[in-house]
Amino acid sequence: MDGYVLTLNGKQVAFQPGQTILEVAADNGITIPTLCHLKGCTPTGACRICLVEVTGARSLMASCSTPAEKGMTVDTESERVHRTRKLTTEFLLASGRHNCITCERSGACTLQDLAYKYGIDKLRFENTPQPFENEDMNPFIIRDYSRCILCGRCVQACQEVQVNRAITFGYRGPHAKIVAGPDVRYDQSECVFCGQCMQACPVGALVEKKAKFTGRAKELEKVRTTCPYCGVGCQLMLHVKEGKITKVTGVEEGSPNKGRLCVKGRFGYDFIYSGDRLKTPLIREKNGEFREASWDEALDLVANKLKEIIRKDGPDAIAGVSCARSINEDSYQMQKLFRAAIGTNNIDHCART
Ligand code: SF4
Ligand code: SF4
The missing domain is CATH 2.20.25.90 (ADC-like domains)
Structure with a gap:
């Protein structure tokens, strides 16, 4: 776009009005690390990992929430940026219990990646104790507060992606935690167990209960x-x-x-x-019991019964409902069978909307 140009890591790049620095960087192949940023959601600038240096600005700027401006000069990899990101990562590692040895997300954890990227091989700060019990009184989700970095991605996933509004930030300062409803169990809240919060969590604080140790x-x-x-x-x-x-x-x-x-x-x-x-067709006997049958036998039985009904009461005495789990091609065949072979329009699909 004419005139919409800024300097990014020493190179002049064009951008679209309304884009954030993070988006401009991504468009130009530059990866800025993020923790709280969730694509498509309102930027919160909560984690401070995506900070960049903007010439003339007094402090580092959160690239996820700072709009790109004409003539701006941005450095995403300066020594000051690295030092600050490293310090932020150290604080996050010190909050809670980030022992990767048995963590479900080891190898797929953004915090672990950041610790490696910034070469943090020992903690300078004392670990803060974790005051909250884990929440796992439901069949699907474990919320491990000792690994939560309060980035808020789970809240955004629930509120903005799925629009279920079951969880939010609760309490203040050192007592801050993510809560369901008025801080109740998930299975006693508005949670519908879509699990979108788990998918959004960048660390091992929200994990699939069934997947643990698998x-x-x-x-x-x-x-x-x-x-x-x-x-x-x-x-x-x-x-x-x-x-x-x-x-x-x-x-x-x-x-x-x-x-x-x-x-x-x-x-x-x-x-x-x-x-x-079921692995084989079952035919119900006169005594009401099922017995296993071959496909040929079962299909012949159904075909003969359908013919008998058509002969006696006409094709409109038959109706079919195809299964929502069927693929399109199978549903197409089903309506062909009913319209062309049986001769009725009484055919529907149980999830046609
Ligand atoms: S599982 Fe519950 S808390 Fe998580 S996103 Fe879905 S509704 Fe929200
Ligand atoms: S549970 Fe995960 S996504 Fe939610 S605030 Fe904690 S670290 Fe962030």
Whole structure:
């Protein structure tokens, strides 16, 4: 855009009006570390890790919330910037219990990456004690307050991404913590267990209960697939270890959900491993009991019964509802079967909206 130019790390770069320094840097291949920044949400500037040096400004500026301006000179990697980011990382490491040895997020933790990047091999500050009990009185989510850095990403995920408004910041100063409702258990709050807060957490403070001790980042293969539950078709990322799903996340860049998932898509995969799954057709005998049958036998039985109904009462005596878990092609075949072969328009889909 004509005239919208600033100097970024010594290079003149163009930007769009309304962009933040963080966005301009990303557009130009420069990664500024962030903790609290959640794409698409209101910038909070809470974590102070994305600070950059702007010539003429008295203090370092949070790049996530500072708009780019014409003629600005920005340095994202100055000695002062590095020193400050390192100090902030040291403070965060000293708040709580960041022992990576058994942390679920080891290998996929932004705080761990920052400690490595800024070469923090020993803590200069004494660890602050963690005054809050972990919250895990629900089947899905563990909130480990000892690892929480109060970045607020979980709150934004809940309030702005999913718009559930179940959690928020509670209390002040050293007593500050993320609370559900008026500081109640998750299962007693408005939480719908979509798990979006877990997906947003940059550290190991919010983790999947079922996934605990089942595998860490470097052991997991990622497999992208489509959610089997409803017609929305959300894109899932399965995190698989030795052929078994350990957890599910939403694909951030995938449409239509752009990273969002509901409770079923994120947590409802246990059925895959259920011993009760049907593996062969079952035919109900006259005595009401089921017996196993071959596909040929079952299909012949259904076809003959349908023919009998058509002969007796006409095709409109039959109706079909296709399953929301079916793929588009199967639903298409189903309506073809009903309209073309059976001869009725009584065909619907249980999640057609
Ligand atoms: S699980 Fe969903 S509704 Fe519950 S706190 Fe997290 S984001 Fe909010
Ligand atoms: S639980 Fe995670 S996302 Fe939420 S404030 Fe703490 S560190 Fe940030």
